[in-house]
C-alpha cells in the first residue's frame with residue numbers, strides 16, 4: 381500500500397492552508413505553493429505554533445523547486461492537492477507543472493470545480509499517465525482544519541487502493557456513518573456531488589435566513605432570543621444536529637466582547653449583500669441550477685435562494701428602486717401575540733420540510749445525472765458522507781434517507797429517482813405542509829421576505845397535484861405553436877409530447 385510521507389499543496393488560502401496543517405498534524409511533510417507568497421508564510425507561521433505541525437510545512441516560491449521537493453523516486457507516486465479558485469487557475473497550474481510531472485503522479489483537485497472541466501483535465505492528464513481526481517471538500521475552513529467531508533471521483537483503482545486509505549485518516553468522522561469519504565464514482569462525479577451539495581446548502585441558507593427574518597420582523601425577537609430558539613431546534617427532532625441551524629444559534633448570540641451584551645451583536649453590523657454569485661468567485665450555486673434545468677429536475681427552492689442572493693448583491697439598485705416605489709416593509713404581526721409558541725412550532729416544521737425540499741431537489745438531480753452518465757453513484761454513500769464535516773449535515777434527514785437508499789441498493793431494485801415518493805418522506809411533508817402554508821401566508825401578510833419558503837410550498841403543491849393550470853398553458857402553446865397535447869381520456873403515462881393538435885383560430 382502506498383503510504384505518503386510528503387504531500388504537495390497548491391493554494392494556501394483558507395482551505396488549502398488549513399488542509400496543510402491537518403496533513404502536517406497527521407505526520408506528513410507538506411510542500412506548499414501559492415501565487416500569493418504571504419498566504420504561504422501565514423500557514424508556515426501557524427504551523428510553528430504547534431509541536432505536531434512545526435517544521436512540517438515548507439513554502440516554495442517557484443514550481444521547479446516545489447516539484448523537486450518530493451523524493452523523486454519514480455516508483456512512488458507523488459500526491460499533489462489543488463485548493464485554488466475554480467476555472468483557468470487549474471489549467472495555468474497544470475501548464476506550469478506539466479514538465480515536472482512523472483507517470484503515476486496523482487493530482488487531487490480539492491476546489492469547487494465545474495465537473496466538465498475536471499473531465500477535460502482528466503483526459504489531458506491521462507495522456508501523461510497522471511491521475512487527475514476531482515474531489516469535493518465540504519465544510520469550510522474549520523472542517524478543512526479538523527477533517528472535512530470528502531467526495532472524490534475518478535480512476536477507481538487509484539481511488540480504492542491508493543487514495544481512500546489516506547483520505548480515511550484525514551476526513552471527518554461521524555458517529556453513525558464512520559469516515560466521511562467514499563469513492564463517489566468515475567469521471568467528474570466527485571465534483572458533481574460537491575456542486576449539488578452546495579446547491580442544497582444554498583437552499584438551506586435561504587430557508588434559515590428567512591426564518592431569522594420572520595423572528596426578527598414579525599415577532600420582534602432579540603438576537604439572543606432567536607439564537608436560543610435555533611440552538612433548541614438543533615438539539616432535537618427533525619432539525620437535530622442541523623449544522624446551519626446550530627451555527628445560526630451561535631451567530632445570533634455572538635457579541636463583540638465575549639458574553640458582554642453591551643458590546644453589541646456582530647450580526648447587527650453586517651450588510652445584507654451576498655456577493656459570491658455576482659463577482660464569480662463561486663460557481664456551484666449557478667452550476668446546480670444550470671444542471672437541474674438541463675436534466676429536467678424541478679429545483680425551485682435552490683433557484684429561489686440563488687435569485688435572492690443575486691438581488692441582494694446589487695444593493696445600489698435596491699436603494700434606487702426603494703426610492704421609486706412605496707412597497708411594504710416587514711412589520712410586527714400583532715396577531716401572533718396570543719399564539720407565539722404555536723407559531724414558533726409552525727416555523728420549525730416549515731423550516732424542516734423546506735430543507736427537505738432542498739434535499740429532494742439536490743438528491744434527485746444527482747440520481748438523474750448518475751443514471752444518464754452511468755456513474756452508478758450510491759446515494760446511501762452520499763448521504764453517509766454528509767453526516768459530518770459538511771454544511772448540509774442534518775442528522776434526522778440522514779437517518780431517514782440513508783437506510784431507504786441502502787435498502788434499495790442492496791435489493792438491486794430500480795434506483796430511487798425521486799425521494800418525495802418514499803413513504804416516510806411523503807408522510808413528513810403531509811404532516812408539516814399546513815404549518816408551512818400558515819407561515820408563508822402570515823409572512824406575506826406582514827411583508828417578510830420568504831422566497832425559498834414560498835418556492836418550497838409551491839413545489840410541494842405542484843409536484844403532488846394532477847390538476848395543474850398547465851392544462852391551459854398547453855392549450856396556448858398549441859394555439860400559437862402547434863406544440864400538440866395529450867388528451868385526458870387517453871391517460872398517457874410517458875414523458876413525451878402528446879399527438880393532438882387543434883386549429884384554435886376561427887377562420
Ligand SMILES: NC(=O)C1=CN([C@@H]2O[C@H](COP(=O)(O)OP(=O)(O)OC[C@H]3O[C@@H](n4cnc5c(N)ncnc54)[C@H](OP(=O)(O)O)[C@@H]3O)[C@@H](O)[C@H]2O)C=CC1
Nearest residue numbers: 391393394395396414415463464465466469491492517520
Ligand atoms: N471557503 C470555503 O468554505 C470552501 C472553498 N472551497 C473551494 O476550495 C478552493 C479554495 O478556496 P479558498 O481557500 O476559500 O479560497 P482562497 O481564495 O482563500 O484561496 C485560494 C488561493 O489560491 C490562490 N490561487 C489562485 N490562482 C492560483 C494559481 N494559478 N496558482 C496558485 N495559486 C493560485 C489564490 O491566490 P489569489 O488570491 O492571488 O488569487 C488564493 O491564495 C476553491 O475552489 C473554493 O471554491 C471548497 C469548500 C469550502
Ligand SMILES: O=C(CO)[C@H](O)[C@H](O)COP(=O)(O)O
Nearest residue numbers: 518519520656662663664665
Ligand atoms: O463550498 C463551500 C461549502 O461547501 C463554500 O462555503 C462556498 O463558499 C459556498 O458556496 P457558494 O458561495 O457557491 O454557495
